[in-house]
Amino acid sequence: MYKYKISILGTGFIGLCSAACFAQKDIGVLASTHNEKKAEMINDGVAPFYEEGLEGIMKEVNQKNPDLLQCTLNQEKAVLETDISMITQGTPMRDDKSIKLDYIESTAKEIGQALKKKDSYHLVVVRSTVVPGTTRDLVGRIITEISGKEPGKDFGLCMQPEFLAEGRSIEDTLHPDRIVIGEFDKKSGDILEEFYQYFYGDHLENCPILRMNLESAELVKYGNNCLLATKISYANEFANFAELVPNVDVVQVMKGVGLDYRLNHRFLGAGVGFGGSCFPKDVNAIKAWAETKGYKPRLLDAVLGINDDQAIHVVDLAEELVNDLKGKRITLLGLAFKPGTDDMRQAPSIRIVNELRKRDVGEIIGYDPEAKETAREVFGNQINYADSVEEALKGSDCAILVTDWEDFKTITPETFKENLNNPNLVDGRRIFPFDEFSAKLNFKAIGRIKL
Numbered sequence: 001m002y003k004y005k006i007s008i009l010g011t012g013f014i015g016l017c018s019a020a021c022f023a024q025k026d027i028g029v030l031a032s033t034h035n036e037k038k039a040e041m042i043n044d045g046v047a048p049f050y051e052e053g054l055e056g057i058m059k060e061v062n063q064k065n066p067d068l069l070q071c072t073l074n075q076e077k078a079v080l081e082t083d084i085s086m087i088t089q090g091t092p093m094r095d096d097k098s099i100k101l102d103y104i105e106s107t108a109k110e111i112g113q114a115l116k117k118k119d120s121y122h123l124v125v126v127r128s129t130v131v132p133g134t135t136r137d138l139v140g141r142i143i144t145e146i147s148g149k150e151p152g153k154d155f156g157l158c159m160q161p162e163f164l165a166e167g168r169s170i171e172d173t174l175h176p177d178r179i180v181i182g183e184f185d186k187k188s189g190d191i192l193e194e195f196y197q198y199f200y201g202d203h204l205e206n207c208p209i210l211r212m213n214l215e216s217a218e219l220v221k222y223g224n225n226c227l228l229a230t231k232i233s234y235a236n237e238f239a240n241f242a243e244l245v246p247n248v249d250v251v252q253v254m255k256g257v258g259l260d261y262r263l264n265h266r267f268l269g270a271g272v273g274f275g276g277s278c279f280p281k282d283v284n285a286i287k288a289w290a291e292t293k294g295y296k297p298r299l300l301d302a303v304l305g306i307n308d309d310q311a312i313h314v315v316d317l318a319e320e321l322v323n324d325l326k327g328k329r330i331t332l333l334g335l336a337f338k339p340g341t342d343d344m345r346q347a348p349s350i351r352i353v354n355e356l357r358k359r360d361v362g363e364i365i366g367y368d369p370e371a372k373e374t375a376r377e378v379f380g381n382q383i384n385y386a387d388s389v390e391e392a393l394k395g396s397d398c399a400i401l402v403t404d405w406e407d408f409k410t411i412t413p414e415t416f417k418e419n420l421n422n423p424n425l426v427d428g429r430r431i432f433p434f435d436e437f438s439a440k441l442n443f444k445a446i447g448r449i450k451l
Contacts, residue, residue, distance in 0.1 A: 002028035007078035015088030023069035042071035053170035079114035098288035112146025123156035156188030161221035167340025182217025233306040239270035239447030250447025273310035275337035311351030321424040334403020336371035367392035393419035404429035413440035
């Protein structure tokens with residue numbers, strides 16, 4: 001018998017990474033999904049998507065004790081057979097850029113149906129990113145209406161924002177730098193804190209647990225992601241400043257800025273802009289939410305505008321190298337929004353491909369070590385797909401470095417010269433030594449121009 005049995009309602013990056021890490025620590029996990037193929041893969045110890053370290057843990061758990069991590073298509077069963085349910089459903093962006101809460105709403109209804117049949121106390125934890133008021137006024141209200149149960153008495157309600165970075169979600173799950181618990185009442189918060197004391201043990205000596213009300217916890221997540229997105233756009237603004245003066249290097253500038261103890265160097269890397277499942281969605285969602293309340297968020301408008309412009313700027317740099325992009329063959333090195341994942345959601349490569357197509361390039365060929373299949377789902381036949389760096393470069397007129405995979409950092413100028421039709425390269429992530437590459441190639445980099 002396990003000390004804790006947890007249901008994970010939603011098996012995306014957050015849900016499945018949490019489920020795998022909990023199970024590794026001998027916590028019984030019953031995950032739920034409506035995708036039959038995904039459930040079969042999880043029950044076989046196979047990750048349905050690429051995330052560094054995830055499949056290794058799943059295989060380890062499956063071989064040690066497959067009962068520790070099970071996946072069901074029956075969400076009601078998952079709730080009834082566990083003590084704590086964590087909602088980890090996606091909250092995608094609508095066409096109008098506002099948050100879509102349909103999956104949260106449907107999950108709350110299923111929890112309500114389950115709790116209607118359950119006599120014992122049950123804790124519900126919202127871990128999805130949701131705008132302020134959602135946990136109390138949507139999730140709590142729906143569960144109460146359907147189950148007839150009273151929050152704080154019959155069931156507990158918490159909001160615990162996650163701070164996982166894709167590509168290192170396992171590391172962030174196992175070694176968080178803080179745990180934020182939004183609580184409906186003290187009992188709810190106590191139960192969740194006790195669970196994390198059991199799961200993390202000694203790690204909590206250097207990991208503060210911060211407890212607050214539900215709405216404040218919801219806004220913490222947006223405050224976190226919006227600030228990180230702001231730092232990236234800030235760095236890109238200064239990269240554009242650096243390109244106004246010969247030999248100013250934005251990498252050195254941001255290094256100097258980041259050494260200030262009041263700041264830090266993280267997320268001050270200039271490049272092709274941010275993407276992924278969080279930053280674009282969350283910045284847009286909280287902006288749209290604020291606008292419904294009559295407030296115009298001017299700073300976030302600028303953050304998004306600068307980010308969108310980076311794709312145009314990168315393509316401008318490529319056009320400066322080849323003079324006219326029309327009819328040219330262009331290589332993109334990297335398609336996923338960041339290394340360590342195959343996630344293509346809001347990836348900068350999408351904006352770059354769209355801009356290249358506007359300029360009538362003849363062919364776009366992309367290579368990514370992990371994201372070939374997920375990229376194909378996004379681009380279809382808009383681009384061609386290579387299986388190696390050399391194949392991607394062969395016969396192209398210009399290469400654009402989009403994703404800073406470790407493998408790409410070892411590519412030499414000679415590789416570009418031997419394979420490109422013309423040795424033109426745009427470094428969109430500043431991973432190549434500027435002086436060496438400038439001397440051997442027709443080379444442009446974000447945030448620096450030659451003397």
